[in-house]
Amino acid sequence: MTKTYFTEDHEWIRVEGDIATVGITDYAQEQLGDLVFVDLPEAGRKLAKGDVAVVVESVKAASDVYAPIDGDITEANATLSSDPALVNSAASGDGWLWKMKIANAGQLDGLMDEAGYKAHIG
Amino acid sequence: MTGEATNQLPLADLHAAAGARFGAFAGWNMPLTYPAGVMKEHLHTREHVGLFDISHMKLFLVTGPGAADLINRACPLDARALETRQSKYTFFLTETAGIIDDLIITRLGDERFMVVANAGNAATDEAHLRALAKDFDATIEPLDRVFIAIQGPEAATVLGKAGIATDALFFMQGFEPRATWFMSRSGYTGEDGFEIGLPEADARELLAKLLADERAMWIGLAARDSLRLEAGLCLHGNDITPDNDPASAGLMWAIPKDLRADGGFIGRAALAAILADGAKEKRVGLKPEGRQPVRSGAELFDADGKLIGRVTSGGFGPSAGFPVAMGYVSASLAKAGTRVFADVRGTKVPVDVHSLPFTQHRYRKG
CATH class of the missing domain: 3.30.1360.120 (Probable tRNA modification gtpase trme; domain 1)
Structure with missing residues (x-):
């Protein structure tokens, strides 16, 4: 069973067992504009909630993407190194950024569900 | 800005x-x-x-019998030598040859010139021009x-x-x-x-x-x-500021040769001194290796890790198909093909000095 959570920083977190897949929302990619580079993390990196996990770069600016929860990175989306625009065209699907092993599942309780996120962005 | x-x-x-x-x-x-x-x-x-x-950019009409002389004082330009309809890229300079703003001035008639100034500098430019105009029979009219x-x-x-x-x-x-x-x-x-x-x-x-x-x-x-x-064009406030002079900025092509020796423009003596000594640094194009953009503010280092310059504009070039940037490097390194390194979030990204422009100009010349 999968469940998807959202943060106020416009990330989504899809949870399957003890693995979370993290990406940015469609709303976020639209705000950023055309992405030209994604600075991907290495597998094994230990993240604490709030750490900068990924930097996404548009034509004009670089933006940080934060770890929404604690955990170790198990995989980064390598496809994005050759096709960063996948984040624009498929933000909530193939344009995912990284997967992580959840260290503290209790942190998920503080996040929004889809309805809550939709209300958040208005 | x-x-x-x-x-x-x-x-x-x-x-x-x-x-x-x-x-x-x-x-x-x-x-x-x-x-x-x-x-x-x-x-x-x-x-x-x-x-x-x-x-957001500002148009100033400069008119009167002293209009050309006012421009000759404010800019390293021979306004009297301009033909009617001719436009020139030029600057307002400080006494130390710092670039207050870059401008395009067009001669509209014998005693009539149009000055196009940057938005961020419009108020400074107007005050500067009005202060100088006290010594000349010229009128400055900002246009709406x-x-x-x-x-x-x-x-x-x-x-x-x-x-x-x-x-x-x-x-x-x-x-x-x-x-x-x-x-x-x-x-x-x-x-x-x-x-x-x-x-x-x-x-x-x-x-x-x-x-x-x-x-x-x-x-x-x-x-x-x-x-x-x-196109390799400067953004004032980033690539050129009052801390940069036209020689370091690689913009001497905009200054007629005979004016460098005996022109009446503000900043001439300081510019002549800079030219005599040789500019310490030069504005160059920068092409980062790979796909990662290198942006304004990034410091540049040589292979030995010595600080040798900085990026003043940077991003991705959609037509070029790769990241493009501009910045200043020590004059000795300002040759196309020289490898330097930009600090991007603690990582040293290899960057090559590149000729400007990155994409060829396609102007319709006479």
Whole structure:
């Protein structure tokens, strides 16, 4: 069973067992504009909630993407190194950024569900 | 230059209707992108026609028997040698040859010149010019105009269809097609194109025609920046500031040779001293290796880890297909192909000094 959570920083977190897949929302990619580079993390990196996990770069600016929860990175989306625009065209699907092993599942309780996120962005 | 947005463009309603995303630039609330997005907007301008609302920029009319002498004092330019309709890229300099602003000045008549200044410097420029004008028989009139740039290989065709003849104008020429209009063949993209200053009502009428042409579309400030960066053109406030002189900035081509020795312009002595010693640093193009952009503010190092310069503009070049940047490096390293390293978030990204422009200029010269 999968469940998807959202943060106020416009990330989504899809949870399957003890693995979370993290990406940015469609709303976020639209705000950023055309992405030209994604600075991907290495597998094994230990993240604490709030750490900068990924930097996404548009034509004009670089933006940080934060770890929404604690955990170790198990995989980064390598496809994005050759096709960063996948984040624009498929933000909530193939344009995912990284997967992580959840260290503290209790942190998920503080996040929004889809309805809550939709209300958040208005 | 960014800051709190205070000024609204007269045509803000048109941009909002076109779906623009707005942001602050130089005290103005400006359209940054439209729904097409910066990449498509950039490429559309290089292939067809981009329409840019540049009404944040300021037009000053300088007139009177002393107008040419005032300009000769304020700028490293021989205003008397300009032919009517001729436009020149020039600067206001400080006594130490620092660049207060970069400008385009067009001779409209014997005693009549148009000065086009950057938005962020408009107030400084006006005060500077007015202070100097006390010694000359010249009048300075800031104009209240909508200012539109029409840029791209099909610009002349699209304007022609809208009833605006362009045949009489070549690159870096300008004139007054009507009493309250100013039009020049110039721009900030590296493409053929025009800039037209005109009253708001006339602008709305003209834009209705231009926007009805499928070859033309609105282009935001984000693509304006990537277009000018690929074209190797300076953004004042980033690539040139009062801390940079024209020699270091690689802009000596804009200063007539005979003026360097005996011109009456402010900053001449300081500039002559810089030229005699040789500029310590030079503005260059920078091409990062790989896909990662290197941005304004990044420090540059040589292979031994010594700080040798800085990036002043950087981003991705949609037409180039790779990241593009500009910056200053020690004069000894300012040769195309020299490998330096930019610090990006603690990682040293290899960057090669690259000739400018990154994309060839396609101006329509006479």
